[in-house]
Amino acid sequence: MKKIAIPFFFLILSISLSAQTKKWTLQECVNHALENNISVKQSELDYETAELAKKDAFGNFLPTLNGSASNSWNTGLTQNVTTGVLQSQTTRNSSYNITAGINIFNGLRNIRTSQRAEISRLAAQYNLDKMKDDISLFVANAYLQILLNKANLSVAKSQNLVTLEQLQRTNDLVDAGVLPRGDLLEIKATDASEKQKISVAENTVEISLINLAQLLLIKDYKNFDIIDEGYEIIQDDIAEKPVQEIIEAARENRSELKIAEENVELAKKDLQLARSEYYPSLSGFINYNTRESDAARILQGGIDPNQPSQPIGIVEATGDVVVAPNYALISTAALPYTEQLYLNDGISYGVQLNVPIFNGLSVRNNVKRSKINLKRTEFQLEQAKLDLESNVYQAYVDANGALKAFEAATVALESQELAYQYAKDRYDVGLTNAFDFSQSKLRFDNAKIEENRTKFEYIFKLKVLELYFGVPAGELKF
Structure with a gap:
């Protein structure tokens, strides 16, 4: 048993250690966020809802078919549903009907609704694409912050x-x-200050890891980590393209502009739907119904021997009484269930025309509201175009500015490294004191930190520019 338990224990231990030491790449983080992020899931639900609305619009073209059945008991003076005679009785009655209807014309509302549903589906798809782009950028920014x-x-x-x-x-x-x-005390003070900075930096790394884990909906903060190697600046010719070319590409690819365009199309369809209320509507129907009852039937029997005749009128000219045979009424059992359904069935069919004449100005007001909404969405589209152009210009300037800042920081780092090495050599031979050496080292440290900051800022700004150019979020290279 021990021979089996020991390998099993080490197997479990190795699986546990491998799970704890897993480090996430940026692409894995982006993919995980796109699959699990709540905002993305909500956008996916919006798209599914738009798909259902499209199916609803298709269903409006189909005829309707509805059936109903009822069964009731009546006690007291009630009408026999099969004979029409009022009787004091307890009866059970049932009825059945099925009705089919079809919309022949309703001001083209079904066609407009179908077109609107398709536009709404496209808008939901663009919203989903934009949400994925936004989440990808959020994840990339958080990831690069950890790297920094x-x-x-x-x-x-x-x-x-x-x-x-x-x-x-x-x-x-x-x-x-x-x-x-005094030089020893100065170096000790520098060491204490640096250890404090290390502690602060470690806390900063941990907090940034937690922020990314929360964005990815990962609860195991303690064991979450990322791969922090191999993320260098990848030169891309997009940053060298004319800004107007990037703007044109953004107009063709960016979801926010497509969303605004689809909103204008939705407003146009809403206006057409509002105007369709001015038109009459025509519909057709056909109905089949039948009924049955367990009430006794009242039938005409033979002539009543006690009163074989009965007066039915008087001849006005002669005053003679007109008589007729007096037949006795007899009660008999109800017909069989299926036979009653066959004898009592009926069919009705026809068409119905509804013409709007006056409805309190509601249709007219709805048309005006739709016109106002159309104007509003057109203004929003123009604003979206201006905002997109402005954002592309800003991203273009930011990317180029970040590149220049990184190049300047690299030059400054090289200079500070040389100055630090010179100060170190002088300190080693006693030509400078510990304070001057510490200050040179501090400037070198700050230059290295600034070089890191500008490097990752440029990487992020460049990715934003690539997204505007139309590179899918999942294909961004780091």
């Missing part, structure tokens, strides 16, 4: 290692009487 924070943490730790080496060397030189104790 990790890079800054790495800088802080590597520089503190240098400080610890200098601390040991300075301590030896102070003990030998080569350097004053």
Whole structure:
């Protein structure tokens, strides 16, 4: 049993460790967000609702078919449904009918409704696409923020290692009487400050990881981590294209402009639907019905022997009484159920024309509201075009500005690295004090952090520009 249990234990342990050490790539994060994000799921539900509305619109062209059945008991003076005679009795009556109807003409409302449903479906699809683009950008931004924070943490730790080496060397030189104790205290102060920065940087990394995990709906914050290697600037010719070319591509590809265009089309269909209320409507129907009862039948029997005749009138000219045979009425059992249904059935059919004459100005007012809404959506479309052009210009300027900032930060880092190395060499031979060396090292650290910041900012700005150019969010390269 032990031989079986031990390998099983290590198997479970290895699975657990592999799950804990999994690191997410950016593409995995984006795909996971698109599959699980609540906002994306809500947009998908909106699209499914639009699909159902399209099916509803198709159903308006189909005829209707409805059936009904009833069964009731009556006690007291009631009419026999089969004979029409009022009787004091307890009876059970049932009736059945089925009706089919078809819309022949209703001011083209069915056609307009079908067209509107298709436009609404397209708008829902564009809304879903836009939501996916937005979520992809949110995830990319959060991911790049983690990369930046990790890079800054790495800088802080590597520089503190240098400080610890200098601390040991300075301590030896102070003990030998080569350097004053003040230099040792300065290095110790620098070490304490750097350890504080490392602690802050570690907290920043952890918080940014939690933020991304929450965006991905991942609850295991403790074991969540990302791959922080291989994310360098990928040169793309999109940033070198004329801004007007990017704007034209955005007009063809961006969902927000398509949404505004579809909203205008929806408003036009709503106006057509409102105007259709001015037209008459024509519909046809056919109905089949039947009924049965368990009430006794009242039938005509033979001549009543007690009163064989009965007066039915008087001849006005002679005054003679007119008599007729007096037949006795007899009660007999109800006919069989199926026979009653056959004998009592009937069919009715016809057409119905409704002509709107006066309805309190409601149709006219609805038409005016639809015209106002159409104007509003047209203004919104124009605003969406202006906003898109402005956003593309802003993204273009931001991307180029971020590139220049990164290039400047790279040059500054190179200069600060040389200055730091020069100060280190001078400090090693005792030509400068610990304070000046610490200040040079601080400037070098800040230059490295700034270079990291501008690098990841440029990567993000470039991806925004690529999205405007029409690159799908799932195909962005990092």
